[in-house]
Amino acid sequence: MPISRRNFLNLAIGAGAAAGLAACGSSGPGSGSGGSGSGNAAGAATYWSLSGPPGEPIRKAAIDRFNAANPDSKITPTFFQNDAYKQKIKTSIGAGEGPTMIWGWGGGGLKTYVEANQVEDLTGWLNENAALKDKIFPSSFGAATVNDKIYAMPIETVQPIVLFYNKQVFEKAGLQPPQSWGDIVDNLVPKFNAAGIAPFSLGGQSRWTNMMWLEFLLDRTAGSEVFDKVFAGEANAWSDPAVLDMLTKVQNLVKANGFIKGFSSITADSNADQALLYTGRAAMMLHGSWSYGIQQSEGGDFVKSGGLGWMNFPPVEGGKGDPSNTVGNPGQYLSISSKATPEAKEVAKKFFSTTLVDDAEIDGWIKSGGVPIIKGSDAKLGASPDAEFLKFVYDTSANAKVFAQSWDQALSPTAAETLLDNIAKLFQLQITPQQWVDSMNGVIGK
Incomplete structure (x- = not known):
């Protein structure tokens, strides 16, 4: 099936994803209730991302796991089609009405948020949580970095x-x-x-x-x-x-x-x-x-x-x-809105440091045919019929001195x-x- 360049960052690699290569998602926003705002309720946060397979089911499962484990600090998701998301997230953030957690591609889009003081500097927090940072491919942080500071958490898969x-x-x-x-x-x-x-x-x-x-x-x-x-x-x-x-x-x-x-x-x-x-x-x-x-x-x-x-x-x-x-694509990225409440920011950071790097998250992306951005996930690739290629992708990404983001995204x-x-x-x-x-x-x- 045809593949769109602007959708490829939302797609997986292997045979399991091939049948859905053209899918941009269901008509969003849709799958979650609420979604607007930066987590105004105490102990609550919001999350916007892309709809459609293979990504939406995995992202929704992560939020469900977090909410089940943290009933007093729930995350409310909203999912959008690719092009609709790009327009909606830009206007909402500019109006100060964006979500707590901003899903994106890093690079040039992230840089515009940084220059407008719309996203949190995560450098200090990641340094304080060195064990978390060490779980992620070092080369993936390049597209999350602006002026030597990190403004997004690398997540999901490498391509x-x-x-x-x-x-x-x-x-x-x-x-x-x-x-x-x-x-x-x-x-x-x-x-x-x-x-x-x-x-x-x-x-x-x-x-x-x-x-x-x-x-x-x-x-x-x-x-x-x-x-x-x-x-x-x-x-x-x-x-x-x-x-x-x-x-x-x-x-x-x-x-x-x-x-x-x-x-x-x-x-x-x-x-x-x-x-x-x-x-x-x-x-x-x-x-x-x-x-x-x-x-x-x-x-x-x-x-x-x-x-x-x-x-x-x-x-x-x-x-x-x-x-x-x-x-290519050194990862996908989640930033935290600078306009979010302190409570919502803490919920986001807990989501980053627990659910997004747990075994269920890794297993979900591998099952979809993707190669997770997490060190050591190659140990789980052997069961795939495409193990040889997936391990090549893992090794290329994990061992790269530099994993440069595609220029038109940067x-x-x-x-x-x-x-x-x-x-x-x-x-x-x-x-x-x-x-x-x-x-x-x-x-x-x-």
């Missing part, structure tokens, strides 16, 4: 971007998965083209799929520091020489026919890019870890027969980035739209790397 490949195509061509960027451009691309197979599938019309290439290449070339400066709003941060180098590498790959012919008219939402991989028309594909579930659901016996391979993005020769680094909506537009033009060779840099410098901090 890194993965380099998938068709094992059968590689075996037939007598080739091995890429060991480096040079191996891709000097060896695999020309040999697959010569064999009449596209080196890489790409749903380029969707734009965000192209973005993953830039994210990884900049990280592998320069490390995380360059984009950190962009996120911090540093003037002309895109002018770093590593950015021009990365953009040039991308355009050289396009010119070398590294991607399927006509990629700019292929949509990711239709899963057409996925089909190119499992049918063998393309050898490789850079995509989110949720692609595994799509390949399994739509690719016949491709996954079951062992035809799908996966790996982290390879290093770039001479690059400064740590090869363990990854990009930046403001204004900057993100300009980013996606320029990325599409870059891949279509309609602008030069320098024009890309100049345009992106113009929206830093906007």
Whole structure:
């Protein structure tokens, strides 16, 4: 079923979730009673989040567990569809009528809340509760951090971007998965083209799929520091020489026919890019870890027969980035409204430190096909028929020196739209790397 980029953060990975990949939820708000306000009643708190499977049942179960254990300090939930939630939460928080607990994606959206003094600084509380903080992947805190302070609790699941490949195509061509960027451009691309197979599938019309290439290449070339400066709003941060180098590498790959012919008219939402991989028309594909579930659901016996391979993005020769680094979705996030009552804030913190890290929470996400953000949850993955892939996702996320958030989530909506537009033009060779840099410098901090 089709998947929307803006819904993928609400989706799980494995086969159990594949059938619901298009689900954005029931018409919200709905599932909970009440919901507005910041927990005005003493010993009460409110919680807003997304509706629909697989997330809503797990989130509701967590609240039910907490309420049963804490009858004098209950949480009232309300669930919304994805797009409705984004609009409702923004206007409600701005009017001082938001919930106690604010579910979100971290990054640019969280930064706007911080700049408006709308969410609590959790740095001190997490330091005082070091055992709680230590349960969570360290790399997930990046998207929860603004100006070196933590304003959200990382929760739920991790979803890194993965380099998938068709094992059968590689075996037939007598080739091995890429060991480096040079191996891709000097060896695999020309040999697959010569064999009449596209080196890489790409749903380029969707734009965000192209973005993953830039994210990884900049990280592998320069490390995380360059984009950190962009996120911090540093003037002309895109002018770093590593950015021009990365953009040039991308355009050289396009010119070398590294991607399927006509990629700019292929949509990711239709899963057409996925089909190119499992049918063998393309050898490789850079995509989110949720692609595994799509390949399994739509690719016949491709996954079951062992035809799908996966790996982290390879290093770039001479690059400064740590090869363990990854990009994508390092978690989902819960913040606490600064406008909530002291009593409601304490309820939220108790919910954070108990229910959201308990065994039932971990089991719920694993059953949905997800990889929990909690250290040690890999011990429970072995019973899954998809254990090999899920453990890969766990290890990639747990061991990453840096787990960078997708750029269009990390930046403001204004900057993100300009980013996606320029990325599409870059891949279509309609602008030069320098024009890309100049345009992106113009929206830093906007």
